[in-house]
Amino acid sequence: MISRRKMIASIPAAGSLLLTACKDSLPPTYGSLFDLSNTVTFASHRVLLRNQPLVREFARDRITKNFPAINETNPKDDRYQHLLAGAFAEWRLPIAGLVSRPAELSLDTLKRLPSRTQVTQHNCEQGWSAIAEWTGVPLGRVLQEVGMSLHARYVVFHTVDGWWDSLDMFDALHPQTLLAYGMNGGELPVRHGAPVRLRVERQLGYKSLKFLSRIDVTDRLDDVEDGTGAVGAAYGYSWYAGI
Amino acid sequence: MTRHSVLVRATHWINFLSFLALAVSGVAILLAHPRFYWGETGYFDTPAAFELPLRVNLDQTGWGRDLHFLAAWIAVVNGIIYVAWGLLSRHFRYRDYKVLQRLAYLSVLFGLLPVTILTGLTLSPAVTAAYPVLFTMFGGRQSARTIHFFAADLLVLFLIVHVTMTIREGLVNSMITGVVETE
Numbered sequence: 001m002i003s004r005r006k007m008i009a010s011i012p013a014a015g016s017l018l019l020t021a022c023k024d025s026l027p028p029t030y031g032s033l034f035d036l037s038n039t040v041t042f043a044s045h046r047v048l049l050r051n052q053p054l055v056r057e058f059a060r061d062r063i064t065k066n067f068p069a070i071n072e073t074n075p076k077d078d079r080y081q082h083l084l085a086g087a088f089a090e091w092r093l094p095i096a097g098l099v100s101r102p103a104e105l106s107l108d109t110l111k112r113l114p115s116r117t118q119v120t121q122h123n124c125e126q127g128w129s130a131i132a133e134w135t136g137v138p139l140g141r142v143l144q145e146v147g148m149s150l151h152a153r154y155v156v157f158h159t160v161d162g163w164w165d166s167l168d169m170f171d172a173l174h175p176q177t178l179l180a181y182g183m184n185g186g187e188l189p190v191r192h193g194a195p196v197r198l199r200v201e202r203q204l205g206y207k208s209l210k211f212l213s214r215i216d217v218t219d220r221l222d223d224v225e226d227g228t229g230a231v232g233a234a235y236g237y238s239w240y241a242g243i
Numbered sequence: 244m245t246r247h248s249v250l251v252r253a254t255h256w257i258n259f260l261s262f263l264a265l266a267v268s269g270v271a272i273l274l275a276h277p278r279f280y281w282g283e284t285g286y287f288d289t290p291a292a293f294e295l296p297l298r299v300n301l302d303q304t305g306w307g308r309d310l311h312f313l314a315a316w317i318a319v320v321n322g323i324i325y326v327a328w329g330l331l332s333r334h335f336r337y338r339d340y341k342v343l344q345r346l347a348y349l350s351v352l353f354g355l356l357p358v359t360i361l362t363g364l365t366l367s368p369a370v371t372a373a374y375p376v377l378f379t380m381f382g383g384r385q386s387a388r389t390i391h392f393f394a395a396d397l398l399v400l401f402l403i404v405h406v407t408m409t410i411r412e413g414l415v416n417s418m419i420t421g422v423v424e425t426e
Binding site: 034037041048049053054055062064065066068124125127129131201202203204232235236238 | 272275276278283284286287288304305306308309312316366367368369370371373374375378384385
């Protein structure tokens with residue numbers, strides 16, 4: 001029988017073992033109490049979601065009319081307006097970093113890859129929610145296409161309007177994480193991020209970036225932009241938004 | 244004369260502070276969209292079940308959510324310590340309380356608190372991916388948000404009554420010093 005003293009003595013040992021095992025897979029906390037609590041949330045969600053469940057998908061008749069379009073709805077960027085005028089025929093999505101076959105994917109190339117269509121609820125951090133149908137390529141399929149390295153741990157996304165954010169592989173490889181080019185049966189409208197936006201269904205809406213312009217695969221975030229993992233950090237938004 | 248142990252007093256005041264933090268941060272989050280709906284969806288173009296006459300402020304949700312979840316984690320850990328200690332030391336006795344008090348505390352403990360926690364968890368896109376049954380329990384995401392708001396309001400009301408009563412009966416000191424005067 002294990003004595004109580006022995007049991008108590010083993011708690012720090014087990015704790016440090018757990019920390020050593022997890023340390024590399026946890027987002028950085030920068031010594032902030034808020035970040036620490038968000039990391040506790042992150043870690044507990046990873047336990048809850050260990051079997052990678054899908055979020056609910058709805059029937060098409062549940063699709064919301066006038067799905068809200070917030071933040072940027074038509075980037076003023078000259079290059080973007082030029083691509084839009086040409087129906088995005090010249091648009092390319094560069095994917096680089098820890099991949100064996102860096103590529104500049106055209107919209108046609110993306111559309112030729114196996115697609116997924118899902119009717120899901122968008123949960124805005126403001127409090128509203130709405131349902132839409134999204135069609136696109138699972139991000140995991142695209143990463144496979146470019147030969148993602150085994151050392152890759154994060155996928156970093158940049159947008160036309162200067163936004164950037166990142167996902168770790170747990171969310172990047174989830175089957176419902178899409179590079180979406182279609183919405184409600186048609187092309188993705190400009191106000192919703194044409195030609196391609198991200199869908200990250202198990203986090204708040206602000207992780208689903210619109211107007212994607214570049215993707216980088218990396219093994220660390222501290223040398224990307226300001227090192228916080230997402231532009232939202234500067235505005236007080238948690239990197240992990242599973243809440 | 245009986246005493247509130249150090250543990251009871253410490254968990255009580257930690258609970259008090261985390262509750263205040265939850266209430267304040269809850270309002271900060273609410274200000275971004277002070278409209279409430281029933282059912283699954285709700286947004287600018289759908290009719291609201293009701294709308295609070297508050298000035299919309301979109302810039303308080305970042306720290307609001309951060310503080311809300313920090314306080315929630317502290318309240319959860321604190322609550323577990325309190326309940327575990329209460330069960331071990333047989334602290335939970337009702338004989339000192341009047342019937343109305345008993346009813347109030349029981350309905351908070353087994354009614355409002357679980358409903359507030361579960362409706363809060365229903366607002367998490369990650370937790371509901373693991374437990375979609377939460378949507379069924381509360382009739383959709385927006386219903387859960389609305390219930391969360393009302394349950395939290397009732398908790399604040401309970402707090403106000405609780406504080407008023409303890410001040411009127413001169414019991415505030417007992418939760419600080421631990422000494423309870425009995426007749």
